[in-house]
Amino acid sequence: MISAVRTPDSVAAAVGHAAAGGWLMAGGTVVMPQVNSGSARSPELVSLRRAGIGGIGLDGAVARVGATTTLAEVEESAELAFLRGAVRTVASPTIRTLATVGGNLFVAQPYGDLAVCLLALDATVEIAGQQSPREAPVGAVLAGGVVPGEVVTAVRLAVPAPGTWFYHKAMRRKLNSAAIVAVAAVVETAGGVVTSARIALGGVAPRPVRAASAETVLIGRPLESDVLEEAGRAARADIAPFDDAYASAWYRDRVLPVHLRRAFLG
């Protein structure tokens, strides 16, 4: 049973409620199903809807995305147009009007495709708490969460140069299905060979993971089918796949090289 729903109108007030044991909720797409089924982890909910931490800003090539910005707002933003294809693979339009960027960092795999993108983008997470505000690499937040009482307020990311962003998600249906394998990458080339690569994978581990082994394979080589297949096989060292209703761990491992290749070559 829920005993209180707080709707703080400032980050400081939200931090106070969270530090007192309230369960933070942004869009509600993960929290409310648990409320509805009677399995909420705290009797007190703290909604961030009125905390004033939504919206997208662009400063040069660096975008700052407020934590309560919805996925629909990302989908519609000119500043983050490169993410439109990825966001449209997430759930349905009726979920994307609620689900938020900040919330996506705390969604269990195989959900959280935007978090996979943010890992590939090496985003920085802005975090408020009872101490001074701090920043953390998105990888650290995905791996370890935040301290109870802290509130993610924004993420910052460098908008990739044209032609350097890649995303592909394999799912059981064309729309509104969770990841079997999701691949997000920022890869730069010069003279026909890869000069830098950041590749993140979803659906193949308990949290989004960097495919460091695949990145190593690509450096200095062209983005061609056999190279990408080799990188995909190497990426098997970086994953810890699981069985769920969408696919088996065996299947995820098996098809990873195919989907890594498709992320770049279609």
Added chain:
Amino acid sequence: MASSVVNLRVNERSREFLAAPGTTLLSSLRDALGLTAAKRGCAQGGCGTCTVLLDGRPVMACLVAVETVGGASVRTLEGVARDGELDEVQSAFLEGFATQCGFCTPGMIMAAEALLDRNPDPTRDEVVEAISGNVCRCTGYGPIVDAILDAAARRRS
């Protein structure tokens, strides 16, 4: 904590009601306001039959804690017909046999209204995407997609 007073503008009427902590927008519409078009299906955001427009955008009403949206504008299926006349989407559903058992219909129509409000001339793929969060176990979806395209054409003409 005690129930709180919530104000919403529902189908262009100001409504005020009491909500116990954690009450969903869906429960408020159905139980406090007697607007039973939006259905309670899965209560998990997976079926779409509770779809309503919240400040003009389609949402799963079962996922919205109503105390967090005080002052918002809500549109439900009850607010679609004008002066007793079905609108284009409703007429197209009826004439195109796009309803069978009818349980998904309120959510389907609201998802369609949200689409056509923003995109008066959608492609078939755009219609399919717009209703991708709405489950129908009767029709196979074809007649629903056809009806929404038909409604868009009627509204444009």
